[in-house]
Amino acid sequence: MLTEVTATRYVTPLREGGSLPGLVEASDLTSYVMKFTGAGQGRKTLVAEVICGQLARRLGFRVPELVALDLDPVIGLGEPDPEVQELLKASGGTNLGMRFLPRALGFDPLAYTVAPEEAGRVVWFDALINNVDRSWRNPNMLVHGGDLWLIDHGATMIWHHNWRGAPAWAARPYDATDHALAPFGPDVAGAAAELAPLVTEEVLAQAAADVPDVWLTDEPGFDGPDAVRRAYVEMLAERAATVHERVALPESGAADATRTTGWVTQGATR
Incomplete structure (x- = not known):
């Protein structure tokens, strides 16, 4: 389960997000x-956010720590x-906290370049979870400490808004033509070879177990929170095996395999 902390001070709203998240201080300082x-x-x-964020962390991606915020x-x-x-009045009780990364910058493809290997890993992961919100218009990535971090996975797994039609989603393609990392020649096949074997039912179950029960109760068609968790595990496990075969990327020239991840000015000095 997620670490549980208590919000002690509401600092300010963050108006960049459509859901109006807020910056808070918590009991763990x-x-x-x-x-x-x-x-x-x-x-x-x-x-x-929890399932995808925790799965991403288990696959080696950088994701801010998540906590259950009372x-x-x-x-x-x-x-x-x-x-x-x-x-605030409508949100009393358990909410989600994402550790604030001070001095982090929003990802800018003109200032920060990404190697094909890392780009492929992110695109493959987004295909797995069907992330529709990692476009060049809204990358939902940060650069912190010189490294790429993934944030904001709320617009993923959209099949869970209609569980009755969910099975049809397992074999659906993923359109990455508008993906923020598409210009970097992502090596999706290489990422699949590395990551797909890691997406086991055990790993998926661990990620799903971190979701608080209160967010899974009263889900129509399910007997309880554990049954809902199992549905997430089954969907993602089925999709992981072959989703790389259905990723649509824009046509482009051959990727520069020597490209490394980092600030453009750093690359110019190599």
Whole structure:
């Protein structure tokens, strides 16, 4: 399960996100980006954040630490924005916290280059979880400490919004023509050879186990939280084996296999 901490101070809303996340301080003296159960997208976005974020970490990607954040809406009484006040009032209880990365910069493909190997790993992972929100318009990646970090996985596994039609999604293709890393010649086949064998039912079950029960209760068609977790495991396990065969990338010239990941100015000095 996720580490449980308590939000002790609401600092400020972060208006870059459509769900209006907020920066908070917590009982462990750490700052987190809090994502709220009362946001318009609902609790399933938080479920996706946990399963995909924890799976990504187990596959070796850099993802900010996730915690279960207990919120007492009273901590936001000093916030003057009525929209934020309503969000806090609707989100009492367990919410999601993502460790805040100070001095992190948003990924910019003109300033930060990505090697085909790393680009392929990210594209393959996004194909697995059907991430529709990693385009050049909204990369949802940060550069922190010189390294690439993945964030914001709420718009993934969209089949869980309609479980009755979920089985048809396992064999669906993934359109990566608009992916933020498509220009870097991602080696998707190489990534599949490396990562697919790691996506075992045990690893998937561990990621699903980190989702708080309260976000999985009362799911139509399921007997309880564990049954919902099992459905996520089955979907992702089935998709992992062959999804690389159905990734659509834009036509381009041969990838520069010597390209390394890092700031463009660093590459110029090599």
